Ligand code: NAP
C-alpha cells in the first residue's frame with residue numbers, strides 16, 4: 001500500500017484527490033491548518049467512511065517545523081502540495097502573505113523533504129500545484145515552452161515556487177513535478193471564484209432568494225475544466241519514471257459572458273436582466289486570455305479532459321439548486337422548531 005500526504009486537503013482539489021487516492025488503495029494523510037471554525041466540510045464524508053484511510057494532521061505552509069515533523073512521521077511515498085492562498089484578487093490585498101504561503105511555503109516543503117532524506121529517510125515524490133496564471137499576458141495558446149509573464153502577486157509566487165521545484169530536481173535529484181493547471185471547477189469550488197459565484201447566484205435567483213449578481217470583468221477568457229479530471233492528471237505525473245512539468249487544460253476557451261449564457265440558459269433565464277458590474281471586482285492587472293495546449297499531458301500521461309464547459313456549468317447549477325433547496329428546507333424546519 002502506498003502512502004500519500006496532501007497539503008490543502010480541505011480545498012476543492014484536495015477533496016477530489018483524497019477520494020481518488022483512497023479509491024486506489026492509498027493510505028492518505030491530509031494536512032489541515034488550524035481555523036477557529038470547522039474547515040473540513042469538503043472531506044467529512046471521507047473521514048467518516050474510511051476507517052484508517054484518511055487521517056488528518058495539523059500543519060501549515062508558513063511553519064517549517066510542522067512540515068518537517070509531518071514528512072518524518074508520515075514517511076510518504078508521494079506528497080501533493082495543493083495548499084496555497086489561491087485567490088488572485090485577494091493576492092493584491094495580501095501580497096506579502098501570498099508570497100509567504102504560496103511561494104516560500106513550497107521552499108519550506110522542499111527543505112523538509114531534503115532534510116528527511118539527508119537523515120536517512122526515503123525521498124518521496126512531490127507534486128507542486130502550479131497555475132496557468134503564471135502565463136499571465138503571454139499569447140495563447142500556452143504550453144510548457146511558453147514564457148511566464150505573471151500579472152498578480154499570486155502568479156509571481158507560483159512562478160517562484162515553480163523554479164524552486166525545478167532547482168531542487170536538478171540540485172538534489174528529487175522527483176518533483178510541476179503541474180501547470182488551467183482553471184478547474186466543480187460543485188466544490190470556493191464560492192468567491194467566478195464560476196461558482198455565478199452558479200450559486202443563478203440557483204438563488206431561480207428560487208427567488210436573490211435579485212442581482214454583481215460581477216467585475218466579463219471579457220476575460222479562461223480554459224475551464226472539471227476538477228475531478230484534473231486530480232487524475234496530478235496522480236499520473238507522479239507515476240512516471242522521470243519527473244517533468246505538464247500543462248493540464250481542455251484546449252477550449254470561453255469568456256465570463258459565455259459562462260453566464262450557459263448557466264442562465266440552463267435555468268431558462270436571461271442573465272442580462274440580473275447581472276450588474278461592480279468595479280470592486282476588477283483587478284489592478286487582468287489576465288485576458290488563457291487557452292492551454294495540453295498535448296504533452298495527452299502524449300506522456302495519457303490524460304485528456306472528459307467534461308466540456310456546458311456539462312460543467314449544468315453540473316454546477318444543478319448541484320447549487322439542490323444545495324439551496326436543502327438549505328431552504330432546513331431553514332423551514334428550524335423555523336418550525338423555533339416557533
Ligand atoms: P482552494 O480550494 O483555495 O484550497 C486551498 C487549500 O490550501 C485549502 O485546503 C486551504 O485550507 C489550504 N491552505 C491555505 N493556506 C494554507 C496554509 N498557510 N497552510 C496550509 N494550508 C493552507 O484551492 P484549489 O482550487 O483546491 O487549488 C489547489 C491548488 O491548486 C492551489 O495551490 C491553487 O493555487 C492551485 N491551482 C488551482 C487551480 C484551480 O483552478 N482550482 C488552477 C491552478 C492551480 P483552508 O480550507 O483552511 O482554507
Ligand code: F7E
Pocket residue numbers: 086087088089130131132133181182183184192193194195197214215216217218220221222256281282283286287
Ligand atoms: O476569476 C473574472 C476575473 O477568481 C476568473 C484560481 O483557482 O484559477 C483561479 O484564478 C476571471 C478573472 O479565477 C468576477 O477578473 C469577473 O478574469 O474565478 P476567478 P482566476 O483568477 O482565473 C487559476 C488558474 C488559479 O490558479 C487560481 O488559484 O473572472 N471575474 N467578475 C471575477 N472573478 C471573481 N473571482 N469574482 C467576480 O465577481
